[in-house]
Amino acid sequence: MRALQVSKNGRPSEALEIVEVPRPEPGPGQVRIAVSAASLNFNDIDRCYGRVTTIPMPPPFILGMDVCGTVDSAGEGAEAWIGKRVVAITQMAQGGLADHAIAPLDSVFDAPPEFDDAEATCFVIPYHTTHLALFERGGLSAGEGLLVIAGASGLGTAAIQLGRACGARVFATAGGPEKVALCRELGAELAIDHRETNFADAVLDHTGDVGAEVVADLAGGSFVADAWRAVARGGRYLVLGFADDPENGTGGAPLRPTCIGNFSIVGVIGAYMSNVPGLLRRSGFNPFGRDVADAVHADLLRLAAKGDIRPHIGRRVSLEDAAAALEDHEHRRSLGRTAVLINA
Numbered sequence: 001m002r003a004l005q006v007s008k009n010g011r012p013s014e015a016l017e018i019v020e021v022p023r024p025e026p027g028p029g030q031v032r033i034a035v036s037a038a039s040l041n042f043n044d045i046d047r048c049y050g051r052v053t054t055i056p057m058p059p060p061f062i063l064g065m066d067v068c069g070t071v072d073s074a075g076e077g078a079e080a081w082i083g084k085r086v087v088a089i090t091q092m093a094q095g096g097l098a099d100h101a102i103a104p105l106d107s108v109f110d111a112p113p114e115f116d117d118a119e120a121t122c123f124v125i126p127y128h129t130t131h132l133a134l135f136e137r138g139g140l141s142a143g144e145g146l147l148v149i150a151g152a153s154g155l156g157t158a159a160i161q162l163g164r165a166c167g168a169r170v171f172a173t174a175g176g177p178e179k180v181a182l183c184r185e186l187g188a189e190l191a192i193d194h195r196e197t198n199f200a201d202a203v204l205d206h207t208g209d210v211g212a213e214v215v216a217d218l219a220g221g222s223f224v225a226d227a228w229r230a231v232a233r234g235g236r237y238l239v240l241g242f243a244d245d246p247e248n249g250t251g252g253a254p255l256r257p258t259c260i261g262n263f264s265i266v267g268v269i270g271a272y273m274s275n276v277p278g279l280l281r282r283s284g285f286n287p288f289g290r291d292v293a294d295a296v297h298a299d300l301l302r303l304a305a306k307g308d309i310r311p312h313i314g315r316r317v318s319l320e321d322a323a324a325a326l327e328d329h330e331h332r333r334s335l336g337r338t339a340v341l342i343n344a
Helices: 042-049 117-121 124-137 154-165 177-186 199-206 221-229 256-261 278-282 290-306 319-330
Strands: 002-006 016-020 030-039 066-074 085-089 100-104 108-110 145-149 169-174 190-193 212-217 231-239 264-267 313-318 337-341
Touching (some): 002 319, 016 319, 030 085, 030 117, 066 100, 085 100, 085 124, 108 290, 117 313, 117 337, 124 264, 124 290, 145 154, 145 199, 145 221, 154 169, 169 177, 169 199, 190 199, 199 221, 221 256, 313 319, 319 337
Parallel strands (some): 145 169, 145 212, 169 190, 212 231
Antiparallel strands (some): 002 016, 030 337, 066 085, 085 108
């Protein structure tokens, strides 16, 4: 089968090549998916370079964290999924940019019928992650202020829509007029071009110095200090991404501002595992299980059926064009999510 493989570390155009590899076989509690579409993630860029990631992987390995397709084979305990159209987070969050991919049962879900395959693959990680962040971890409620940093990204566009759907007041930052316009189009009442305006000052001006009760930070790095200034007293700062941090979150930030600001720092990971092995748990990895995943997915299906959420796809590309698309992501030349059409 065809697969997009990281053969060596480097920029995506240097690291990636399409190769022929054996079709994988599912083990117990796994399904094999005939992939129709897969999605690109900012973490894919870090993996190409060999930077710090949640799951380190030396080359060679196949990129691809989330997919949409049809289950064509299943291991013991997963047979009920055969023949179903699904969305899934792949095994070890890799292997999805290929004709076939393996996924564990904890991360396999019915595909939303309202979305085509490209939209569906661009739905699973952004909407599950931001739903977990905003509601399970952030406790966002109607009438509260939500600041989304990197609002024109895949997760950012999802967070804006979910915030609006629950009745929150949504503020968003983005870089450049086109991205700011997209944030407004999705429902942000305040959209700030962070290249032109200090976003913390803009949020404080807009809210009469109250700030945002919840800040969803998808960038980290140089955005952190101003994000912390923008959090309301008693608010929640959600750690969701490190796209602006070349050390990918390992450099740290001084914690004293959390004391003077009286706000909480809340970590979030968009992964599910019902039974975390002891060694993995002791390393600090502690995701939610399938019970939470089912509740999140049910609510997202409800919102999709109502038309309150829909993935914003900036472009649809072929497997051959995925490396170039990743470099556009790296240089902030993308809007929303990029879908890779494989067997669509």
